[in-house]
Amino acid sequence: MSRHLILDNPAVRRAGLLLTGMAVVVLAIMPIFVVERGQEGFVTNSLLFSFTQMFMMIAMASSWNLTGGFTGYVDFGHAVWFGIGAYGTGVFMTKVGLSFPVATAGGVVVAVLAALLIGSATLRLRGPYFSIAMLATFVAMREIIRIAKPLTDGGEGMTLPPYLNRPLFFYVTLILAVLVVTMTWWLRRTQFGSTLIAIREDEVGADMRGIDTTLHKITVFAISAAITGLVGGLWAYQNTFIDPDIVFVERRTLDIIIATILGGLGTVAGPVIGSVAFYWLRDLMWSHFLHYHLIVTGVLLITLVMWVPEGIVGSLSDRSGATPLGRLLHRDRGARPTTSPADDSDSDDTRGGES
Amino acid sequence: MNQLLQALINGVMLGGFYAIMVLGFSIIWGVMGVINLAHGEIVMMGAYGAWILQENLGMDPIFSVVIIFPVMMVFGYVVQRVLINRVIERPHMIALLVTFGLSIVISNVVKLRYSGTPRSVEGSMRGYWDLGSVTVPKTKTAILVAALIVMFVLHLFLKHSRLGKSIRAASQNREAARIVGIEIGRVYAITFAIAIGLTALAGAMIAPTQAVYPFMGGPLTLRAFTITALSGLGSIPGALFGGLAVGVIEVMLATFVPRVGTNVGIVSSFVLLVIVLVVRPQGLFGGLKPRSPQ
Numbered sequence: 001m002s003r004h005l006i007l008d009n010p011a012v013r014r015a016g017l018l019l020t021g022m023a024v025v026v027l028a029i030m031p032i033f034v035v036e037r038g039q040e041g042f043v044t045n046s047l048l049f050s051f052t053q054m055f056m057m058i059a060m061a062s063s064w065n066l067t068g069g070f071t072g073y074v075d076f077g078h079a080v081w082f083g084i085g086a087y088g089t090g091v092f093m094t095k096v097g098l099s100f101p102v103a104t105a106g107g108v109v110v111a112v113l114a115a116l117l118i119g120s121a122t123l124r125l126r127g128p129y130f131s132i133a134m135l136a137t138f139v140a141m142r143e144i145i146r147i148a149k150p151l152t153d154g155g156e157g158m159t160l161p162p163y164l165n166r167p168l169f170f171y172v173t174l175i176l177a178v179l180v181v182t183m184t185w186w187l188r189r190t191q192f193g194s195t196l197i198a199i200r201e202d203e204v205g206a207d208m209r210g211i212d213t214t215l216h217k218i219t220v221f222a223i224s225a226a227i228t229g230l231v232g233g234l235w236a237y238q239n240t241f242i243d244p245d246i247v248f249v250e251r252r253t254l255d256i257i258i259a260t261i262l263g264g265l266g267t268v269a270g271p272v273i274g275s276v277a278f279y280w281l282r283d284l285m286w287s288h289f290l291h292y293h294l295i296v297t298g299v300l301l302i303t304l305v306m307w308v309p310e311g312i313v314g315s316l317s318d319r320s321g322a323t324p325l326g327r328l329l330h331r332d333r334g335a336r337p338t339t340s341p342a343d344d345s346d347s348d349d350t351r352g353g354e355s
Numbered sequence: 356m357n358q359l360l361q362a363l364i365n366g367v368m369l370g371g372f373y374a375i376m377v378l379g380f381s382i383i384w385g386v387m388g389v390i391n392l393a394h395g396e397i398v399m400m401g402a403y404g405a406w407i408l409q410e411n412l413g414m415d416p417i418f419s420v421v422i423i424f425p426v427m428m429v430f431g432y433v434v435q436r437v438l439i440n441r442v443i444e445r446p447h448m449i450a451l452l453v454t455f456g457l458s459i460v461i462s463n464v465v466k467l468r469y470s471g472t473p474r475s476v477e478g479s480m481r482g483y484w485d486l487g488s489v490t491v492p493k494t495k496t497a498i499l500v501a502a503l504i505v506m507f508v509l510h511l512f513l514k515h516s517r518l519g520k521s522i523r524a525a526s527q528n529r530e531a532a533r534i535v536g537i538e539i540g541r542v543y544a545i546t547f548a549i550a551i552g553l554t555a556l557a558g559a560m561i562a563p564t565q566a567v568y569p570f571m572g573g574p575l576t577l578r579a580f581t582i583t584a585l586s587g588l589g590s591i592p593g594a595l596f597g598g599l600a601v602g603v604i605e606v607m608l609a610t611f612v613p614r615v616g617t618n619v620g621i622v623s624s625f626v627l628l629v630i631v632l633v634v635r636p637q638g639l640f641g642g643l644k645p646r647s648p649q
Binding site: 125 | 390438447449467574580622624626629
C-alpha cells in the first residue's frame with residue numbers, strides 16, 4: 001500500500017471534519033425555511049423526508065459497521081432489528097396504547113433482548129456461517145411475525161396512529177445520526193473498540209490473551225441492534241403502516257451493506273460518506289431508472305467488492321493500514337473451507353496453503 | 356395413521372426435490388469453498404427455461420432439461436471465469452457479497468424481462484396414484500427418481516472419470532493437486548459449470564410442481580445452505596439424506612402443528628441449521644472434503 005494518501009494529511013482530515021460540522025449546522029437550520037406544498041422554494045417537505053431517510057441510513061450503516069466492520073462479523077440479516085424495532089413500537093402503541101416515545105423505547109428493549117437471545121446462538125458461528133445464519137434469522141422473523149397474528153395482525157399489517165410532522169422526524173433522525181457516529185468514533189478509541197478489532201483480526205489470539213470475546217461480541221451486537229431497532233421504531237411511526245413485507249425487505253440490509261462498503265468498511269467516516277453517496281445515487285436511480293435500480297445496485301455491489309473492497313475512505317487513506325482489514329477483504333485465505341464454524345482452530349489465519 | 360403416512364410420503368417427495376436442488380450448491384461449496392448465494396436464482400432460471408421452452412416450443416419439462424443443462428453449463432462457465440475465479444482465493448465475505456449481488460441482478464433482470472407474474476408449467480405426468488388410504492403424486496415421484504439417477508451418475512463421474520478424480524483432488528488439497536499437474540482454474544470452471552447445469556436442471560424439473568416467479572430463489576438458497584451444512588460439503592449421500600430429512604421435517608411440522616401451515620418450513624430449516632452448526636459443524640455425513648486438517 002502506498003503511503004501519504006490524501007486522507008492521511010491531517011489538514012485534509014481537519015477540513016473534512018469542519019465541513020461535516022458545517023453541513024450539520026446547515027441541515028439543522030434548514031427546516032426553518034420549509035415551504036408548504038405549491039409554494040416556491042427549495043426546502044420542501046419531501047426534501048426533509050429524503051434527508052430523514054438518509055439520516056436513518058447513516059445510523060443503520062454505522063451500527064452495522066460496528067459488527068460487520070469493527071468486529072468482523074458480517075451480518076446479512078441486519079434489517080431484522082429494524083423490523084423488530086418497528087413491530088415492537090407498533091405493538092406497544094396500538095395493542096398496549098403507550099405513547100410514541102415509551103413505545104419506541106419498548107421496541108428498542110425488545111430488539112436488544114432478541115439480539116441477546118439470537119446472538120448467543122449465532123455469534124458462536126464464524127465467517128459465512130454467521131452471515132447465513134443471520135440471513136435465515138431475518139427470513140424466519142418475517143414468517144414468525146406473520147404467524148404471531150394475535151399480536152402483530154399477521155400479513156394484514158397494522159396501522160399506527162398517524163402523525164405527520166416532517167421537521168420533527170428530521171430533527172430526531174439528525175440527532176440520532178450525529179449521536180451514533182460520535183459514539184462509533186468514541187468507541188473506536190476506547191479499549192472496547194480495540195478489543196473488537198482484536199477479535200476481527202485474531203479471535204483465538206484475543207481469547208487466549210484473556211479477553212472475554214463472547215461478552216464483547218454479544219455486547220456490540222446488542223448495541224448495534226438497539227440503534228437499528230430505534231431507527232425501525234421511528235420509521236414505523238413515520239410510515240404509519242407496517243406489514244411483514246414492507247418492514248422485512250432484504251433490500252434494506254443490502255442498502256446498509258453497500259453504503260458501508262462504498263464508504264469504507266471498519267472506518268468511522270466510511271458509513272457516513274457511503275450513506276450520503278449511496279442514498280442520493282439511489283434517489284437518482286429511483287427517479288430516472290426505476291425498473292433498473294435494483295439491477296444497478298447489484299452490479300454496484302459486485303463491482304465494489306471485486307475491485308474496491310476498501311471503499312472510498314479506505315482507498316484514500318492509509319490509516320486504515322493501522323486497522324488491517326485483510327481477514328475480511330484481501331489476504332489469501334489459505335486453508336479455507338476446512339474450517340468448521342465452531343471449530344477452535346482459526347485456519348482463516350493460517351499462513352500458506354492447505355495444511 | 357393415514358395422515359402420518361401421507362405426510363411421510365409428501366415429505367419424502369419434497370425431500371427428493373431438495374436433494375436434487377442442493378447438489379450443485381454442495382459441490383461448489385465443497386470443491387471451491389464458495390457459498391453461492393445466487394443458487395436459488397439458478398434454480399429459478401432453470402424453471403423459467405422450462406416455462407419458456409413450453410410456451411414457445413410446447414416442450415415437456417422432462418425433455419427441456421436436454422437444452423437447459425448445456426445452456427446453463429455455458430452460463431456457469433462464463434460466470435466462473437469472469438467473477439467466481441477471482442474471489443476463490445479471497446476471504447469468504449467477498450464471495451458471499453459477489454454472489455449476493457449476482458442473485459439480485461439475476462432475479463431483477465428476469466423480473467424486468469418476464470414481469471413478476473407467477474407462471475405455471477404443465478408437466479406431462481399429472482395426477483396421483485391412489486393407493487387406497489394414501490395418494491402418491493406422479494410428478495414428484497418422477498422428480499425423486501430423477502434425483503436418484505442424477506446422483507448415481509454424478510457419483511460414478513466423480514469416482515471413476517479422470518475429470519471427476521481431478522475435481523476430488525482439487526477439493527481435497529489444492530496445492531498438491533496443482534503440483535501433480537492438475538489445472539486448478541480449469542477444473543474449478545468445469546466444476547462450477549456442471550454444478551450450475553445440475554441446479555438449473557433441478558429447477559426445470561420442479562417447475563411443474565410450483566409457481567415460477569423471479570423471487571422464488573431466496574428461500575431455496577437458505578434451504579440449500581441448511582441441507583449442505585447438515586450433510587457435509589459435496590457429499591452426495593449427504594445431499595440425499597439431508598434433503599429427505601429437511602423435507603420430511605417441514606411437511607410433518609406443516610401437517611401436525613396447528614395454525615402455522617407451510618410458512619413454518621423456513622423457520623424449522625433455520626432452527627435445524629443452528630442446532631447442526633453448533634452441535635456438529637462438520638455435517639452428519641462425510642463429503643468431498645477431508646475433515647479437520649489435523
